[in-house]
Amino acid sequence: MLANQMPAVAKDSGSVVVSPVSGKSDLKHFIELPKRLYREQPGYVAPLDIERAETLDPGKNPYFRHAEVQLFLAWRGDKPVGRISVQICKLYQERYGDRTGHFGFIDAIDDLEVYAALMAAAEDWLSQRGMLRILGPLSFSTNEESGLLIDGFNALPMLMMPYHAPYAGFRLEECGYGKAKDLIAYDVDKTTYQAVGSNRLLDKVKAEGRVRVRPLNMKHYHRDLALALDIFNDAWSENWGMIPFTQAEIEAAAAGLKPLIDPKLVAIAEVDGEAAGMLVCVPNLMEAIADLDGSLLPLGWIKLIWRLKVGRLKTARVPLMGIRRKHHGTLLGATLLPLMFAAIKDHFLSRGLERVELSWILEDNLPMRRVCEGVGAKAYKTYRLYEKRLG
Structure with a gap:
C-alpha cells in the first residue's frame, strides 16, 4: 500500500499468509486489530479510529512526503492475526547514511509463527530496497509513537504512547531481534x-x-x-x-x-x-x-x-x-x-x-x-x- 515503488507481494509462511494492505477493507482491519487483541487489558485504550486513519493517510500525514511506506496484514484463513508497517525515511538516510529501515505498528496474537511471518515480510521488503538494518517499532518516526512496551503494562494509558502485550518483546527476540535503545516514561x-x-x-x-x-x-x-x-x-x-x-x-x-x-x-x-x-x-x-x-x-x-x-x-x-x-x-x-x-x-x-x-x-x-x-x-x-x- 501507499508509497512503495516496487510492488509488495503476499508471503506464505505455513498457515500464515502476510499480504500488503490494499483498499479500505484491509485498512479497516489494520486499524481495528489492536482493539480485538487488547480490549480487555487494563493498560490499553483504543485510539480514535479517525486519528489512526489520518496517521496512515499519505494525503494527511506529512511523514509520507519524505518516506516510502508499506503496511502488511498477517492472515490465518480469513482472519487477520497480525499487522506491521515497514518504512524507509529519506531524511533519516540523509542524516545517518547507515541504510537503516524501520518497522512499526507491530501487533499480533501470541504466536511465534505470526511474528516470524510479519518480520520476514518487513525484512524482505527492506532488503529489496538496499537496506542493511531494521530498527523499530517506530510508528512512523521518533516524532510519533516510539518503542515497544516492555514493562508497566497495567499502568495508565497515555496520549501518543503505544501499548503492546507482554509477550511481544519475547516474540521479537525469538525472531533474532536485540535491544537497540530503551526509552523511559516518568510519572x-x-x-x-x-x-x-x-x-x-x-x-x-x-x-x-x-x-x-x-x-x-x-x-x-x-x-x-x-x-x-x-x-x-x-x-x-x-x-x-x-x-x-x-x-x-x-x-x-x-x-x-x-x-x-x-x-x-x-x-x-x-x-x-x-x-x-x-x-x-x-x-x-x-x-x-x-x-x-x-x-x-x-x-x-x-x-x-x-x-x-x-x-x-x-x-x-x-x-x-x-x-x-x-x-x-x-x-x-x-x-x-x-x-x-x-x-x-x-x-x-x-x-x-x-x-x-x-x-x-x-x-x-x-x-x-x-x-x-x-x-x-x-x-x-x-x-x-x-x-x-x-x-
Whole structure:
C-alpha cells in the first residue's frame, strides 16, 4: 500500500499468509486489530479510529512526503492475526547514511509463527530496497509513537504512547531481534509536584531578571507552538536517532494539538528576550476516550468535547520539553526546566490534574533524567527499540 515503488507481494509462511494492505477493507482491519487483541487489558485504550486513519493517510500525514511506506496484514484463513508497517525515511538516510529501515505498528496474537511471518515480510521488503538494518517499532518516526512496551503494562494509558502485550518483546527476540535503545516514561503525582518551585538557585535566577517564563499566547497560537517545536528540534538535534520535525510536520502537529492545548499548561522560557526553552503539557486524551472504543459515533463527539472542555480530567502528559543547545551544560540552562515546571504548577493543580507523565527520555540521557527526577518524577514504564542486521 501507499508509497512503495516496487510492488509488495503476499508471503506464505505455513498457515500464515502476510499480504500488503490494499483498499479500505484491509485498512479497516489494520486499524481495528489492536482493539480485538487488547480490549480487555487494563493498560490499553483504543485510539480514535479517525486519528489512526489520518496517521496512515499519505494525503494527511506529512511523514509520507519524505518516506516510502508499506503496511502488511498477517492472515490465518480469513482472519487477520497480525499487522506491521515497514518504512524507509529519506531524511533519516540523509542524516545517518547507515541504510537503516524501520518497522512499526507491530501487533499480533501470541504466536511465534505470526511474528516470524510479519518480520520476514518487513525484512524482505527492506532488503529489496538496499537496506542493511531494521530498527523499530517506530510508528512512523521518533516524532510519533516510539518503542515497544516492555514493562508497566497495567499502568495508565497515555496520549501518543503505544501499548503492546507482554509477550511481544519475547516474540521479537525469538525472531533474532536485540535491544537497540530503551526509552523511559516518568510519572509525577500532584503531592510530589506541589513541592516544585523554590530553591536557592532558582530564586537567585529569578531575582537577576534575565529569565522570563510565559504561557502560550493563543492569539499567536501557531507562531508560539512552531517556536516550541523549533526549540525542540534544536534541543534534541544531537540525540540518538533524532530526525527534526519538518515545517509541514510542525504545522500538522500544531493543528492536531490545538484542541488539547491549555495555554497556561505551556511554558516558554526566554533568556535576555530570546526564547530558550519550552515545556508543553497536554491533558491526557486517552482518559477522555477510554470508553469510546475508538469511535466518535453516535455520541462520542459530545462526550469527548464535554470531557475536554468541562469535565475534570485527572491525567496529563508532557510530550515536548527542552532547552536550546547553547544553554546545555550551563548553570543558567540547568534552571530553565525547573522554572518552567514551577510556572505551570499552580494551574496544573487548579485544574484538578493529579498525575503527569514526562515521556519519553532516552535511557542514557542522564542530564534530562536528572531533571525529571529532580522534580520528583519516577520511572514507571519502559519502551524498547529493537534492531537486526539484514542479509
